[in-house]
Amino acid sequence: MRCLLYTALLLGGMAEAQSLVPTRTIRATEIIAETDLTPGESEVPGALSDPAMAIGQEAQVTLYAGRPIRAEDIGPPAIIERNQIVPLAYGSGGLSILTEGRAMARGGAGDVIRVMNLESRTTVTGQIQPDGTVSTRSSP
Structure with missing residues (x-):
């Protein structure tokens, strides 16, 4: 089952964003904040699409800007x-x-x-x- 994240565009339309990607490099053991995430441009199997699943979690590995975040890459602080x-x-x-x-x-x-x-x-x-x-x- 795919969970899609919708974000409003500046022009007022809706765009489908498939995967979450970090806006910056997040080192292992850092807590993920809302400002650290942005919707990706393509669908990646196994990648998170709901920001609520990542915000407040701890990076288990280094997360690189622009690369999709997988569920096994994050965990409770x-x-x-x-x-x-x-x-x-x-x-x-x-x-x-x-x-x-x-x-x-x-x-x-x-x-x-x-x-x-x-x-x-x-x-x-x-x-x-x-x-x-x-x-x-x-x-x-």
Whole structure:
């Protein structure tokens, strides 16, 4: 399914714009603003066409001016940086443990990263929660 973006021309007409392209080079980890986007001139399969999907997102790779933006090129802004001390939560049934860990990667809410438990020096994998806590769960 194609989602088309319509923009008004200076002459008052409507023009079909197929893909979003950056107006400038956007480096990885930069947040995309409305002024960073413009409609492209051609349709590119897999490229974004709705600015709402890109505005406020973080560039995962360098986005070059004039080249279409793909969905995998952007993601939620990182809330945890590599080597940051983060709350590490473990839960299983009625058991709940909260300790501190060191993030082994940067990521945003919903991303899965590795974290080193500072007490045991064990590395675990957990999902970043919106509040910045990394949550691990036991296997059933």
